[in-house]
Amino acid sequence: MPLAEFTALLALATAMSFTPGPNTTLSTALAANRGLRPALRFVCAVPVGWTALLLLCAGGVGAVVVAAPALRWGIKAVGIGYLLWLAWKLSGSSRLSEADARRLNVGFWQGAALQFVNIKAWLLALTIVAGWVAGHGDSLQRLAVVLPVMVFFAFSSNLTYAAVGALLRQWLAQGRRLLWFNRAMALVLVATAAWMVAA
Template sequence: MLTYCLVMSGTPGPNNVMLAMLGANQGYRSSLPFIFGINMGLFLQTVLCGLGLGSLLLAHPRLHAVLRLVGVAYLLWLAWQMARTRTGTQARAGRQPGFWQAAAFQAVNPKSWIKALTLGAVFMPAGMPPLAGALLIGLVGWAIGFPCNSVWVMFGAGIRGFLADPRRQRAFNALMGLTLAVLAVSMLRT
């Protein structure tokens, strides 16, 4: 379970692409609410999947397919917004996504659903009361996810100096938007 959480939390996906961009555009400290929101949303998603929501989605493939399509459509819209993000002082002065946006985003993030469904279906501890088991796998996901998310933000913050040139920052934002779009389209195949 630890290895699975590390791979899912540390590899590129919609959350991590957005975290790298947030780090580059606004730094680590300003990105903390978004990191906490991602982890809270994933925690709740994992607990609910451990308590049976995952079984409901697996039993109703059409519901799962609709959720996937809505998630991919939202990711494509978000990719477009990321690619168009303003640079420099204008970007920092604009409305930045925070805790609640990040937590709610997990409901349409296909990679988050894959992680939560797998944790709930494969890693629920045998012989443990369902709520306790669901809370345990949710907490393990949080404990692994938070540092992984922080690394992505620190990567973005680390390249801020390089992105001081507005042309580079626009190119970076466009690249992050394109990366998110590619990830979204690839999720249609899973």
């Protein structure tokens, strides 16, 4: 892969991975409410699920999704519903003790599955396959370069957001700060769901 293409890939990966979205919002909220260690299951799940999504798109599933409007809308509907459900659960937690396993718990498999209903993940996977992998004679070699880069960015961005959430944890435990923080995070999830409706 030429250096100019690799540099463009790094720029796209940085912009898409570190801007707020469902994954980074949940990483922050989980770590703020439950601590960094419980959030790490989700942080590790994001690159696993995203890698599976990218491989499926590279294998042609992405083209099927793009060509089938009903399938696209089905993915969006499930994703929107899940984000709104998470926002509802998150908005009611006002104390760290309420964010236990019953209240706010997005584990490894849920985190991996979330990638398949995350429109931002689909857009990124389709963009990368179309721009850096498909239609090139060395597509497998390109995929071998793209995959570790994207895994690194998916992990590091979510770990960064989770670390910020964990750093805020003790400060948020005072008064009603956690309630307002959780409501703000819930609003980000609702805004993401609204963006998914419009996209």
